[in-house]
Amino acid sequence: MVNNINNFGVINFYESNSANAHSESKQVEDITPVSPSVTSEFDSDIPDSIIFTKKAKQENKIPAIVQALQKSIIGRKDKTRALVKELQSWQNDNYIDPHYNAQVMYDELQKILPLPFGYEVFKKHYNNTRY
Numbered sequence: 001m002v003n004n005i006n007n008f009g010v011i012n013f014y015e016s017n018s019a020n021a022h023s024e025s026k027q028v029e030d031i032t033p034v035s036p037s038v039t040s041e042f043d044s045d046i047p048d049s050i051i052f053t054k055k056a057k058q059e060n061k062i063p064a065i066v067q068a069l070q071k072s073i074i075g076r077k078d079k080t081r082a083l084v085k086e087l088q089s090w091q092n093d094n095y096i097d098p099h100y101n102a103q104v105m106y107d108e109l110q111k112i113l114p115l116p117f118g119y120e121v122f123k124k125h126y127n128n129t130r131y
Contacts, residue, residue: 047111047112049108049111049112050097050100050104050108051096051097051100051104051105051108051109052065052095052096052097053094053095053096053097055094055095056095056096059095061095065090065095065096066112066113068086068090069083069086069087069090069109069112069113070113072085072086073116079116079117080117080121080122080124080125081125083109083115083122084122084125084126087105087109087126102119102122102123102126102127103119103123105122105126106119106122106123106126109122
């Protein structure tokens with residue numbers, strides 16, 4: 001065995017028979033990733049979003065929430081108001097996080113479902129402001 005000590009305080013150990021020292025076989029455990037259980041036909045269509053709470057994920061409510069949001073704007077003249085009202089209902093039940101601002105919420109909703117209105121209109125209703 002050769003010991004080299006340099007001025008930086010680093011000690012390097014070199015073993016002359018390093019091939020014998022590393023010839024021991026190591027056992028490796030195979031880990032198979034667990035796929036989430038499929039509970040609904042809508043799960044694969046819905047992108048993951050930060051707005052859904054842990055409660056919504058644990059209770060597998062995300063497809064139902066998305067369906068309710070989609071249904072809230074069907075056949076309504078005031079689509080934005082209807083969607084925001086439904087959204088706030090889910091927020092009150094702790095399935096959607098109410099702490100995100102209007103821009104984040106709009107962007108995340110846009111990922112999940114097509115919105116027939118723009119951000120400014122959504123912001124007005126989401127923040128309960130008038131312009």
